[in-house]
Amino acid sequence: MTDFTGLVAIVTGGASGIGAATVALLNSRGATAVSLDRVGGDIDCDVTDDAAVASAVEQVVAQYGRLDILINNAGIGAVGTIEDNDLDEWRRVFDVNLYGAVRLSRAALPHLRLSPSAAIVNTGSIVAGTGLVKRAAYSASKGAVESLTRAMAADLIADRVRVNAVSPGTADTPWVQRLLAQADDPDAALQALVARQPIGRLVAPEEIAHAVCYLASPLSGSTTGTVLAVDGGVHSLR
Template identity: 60%
Template sequence: MGQTTDPRQPFVGLRAIVTGGASGIGLATAQLLAGQGARVAVFDLPGAVSDLPEPLVGFGVDVSDDDTVVAGVAGVVDAFGGIDVLVNNAGIGAQGTVADNDLDEWRRVFDINVLGIVRVTRAALPELRKSEHAAVVNTASVAATAGLPARALYSASKGAVQSLTLAMAADHIREGVRVNCVNPGTADTPWVSRLLDRADDPAAERAALNARQPHGRLVSADEVAGAIAYLASPLSGSTTAVALAVDGGMQNLRLRPLDA
């Protein structure tokens, strides 16, 4: 088929799921996709989806619970008639060295950050395979590719997300399903704000995080959403197996200090 998609509204007629879509990067993504024409279902914990802005449709889904995932995907199919785009954004953070979190915490973070992607994707795959514009976008992190202090557990989980993305892309490209991921730098999200609030000197900690990124500030949720929308768009039909950094140059640039 020839490409007739309107570049201003590339998602018209498409149906999307965004996990972890009630706040932060997920909410920004859900609103952007809806603004570009998609019908968007938000998967998040039941208490988080009760007051979503229109036209988003909320489903109470815990990505660590297979029963709610399967029910949520079935609900989207009933409501929308199918699924074209899946954004696996749900995740939790973790701090500490390899010795600082017990094994239960390691299992919990991997269960949400990695197995959550597995649960939702495998439930959605039968519908994605039917779509002419099927796309999956996973949210990884710069922590997958850069060694960050006191982020051992989080980094390991996001490294797994990036590797899983590549394997999924290989498995499903001949089924017409593109799979990519975004690697945000430190983003100005509610989770990061909570970390800053717990710091001894929140202002100094924010300044340190800003300085760590070459462009001198935190990444915005809207910037990450824009990258996700690009990867998910029918206009990007030849883009697959890509890990797109949205990190202000944190991973790849090596700038001299300003006072050098």
């Protein structure tokens, strides 16, 4: 497919996992996709740093002359109940997962409004709608991302900027692998994750990338304010 030919995209958290798979797929379909990450991206960028975010967006526009698509994918996790994590940890999680998307969107919007194919895709999570044990801060941040997605879609529809989100289930990413490595019994922890997946396996990053590209594609011009689950049936099947 060449539906992204001539379009320029920014993907945050683009150096690994879902972000890297999205960058590769966008490029394969004709886009110029630029990965932003703290380490290893095409542009080094900490999404909690206002100046770094503004600079990265301007670098992309200066080099390629336009910006059409923003994928707000950068995110971090947190393990714990509402009592386990102190407020500094809550602020850290929200600063990346929610405010990072806010910073990038605010910096990108003046350029997106000039595009005939403007789209923003945020990365949510099934934890926004399904309670999981010891994921309080992470769940709250991703619930906010999904609510923000719908509010942005309403605010920006007159500017012809579409805003959607993808809601992944447990994916086979480096972040999940790090969580498993910290478990007392990593093999048992992996089996527990697999057992709660109706499809019987973890979600592949490439599958999530395809959903992101569907939402971002000019071919999906009537899709806005949508949260698309790619979760192996976790949210809706029992």
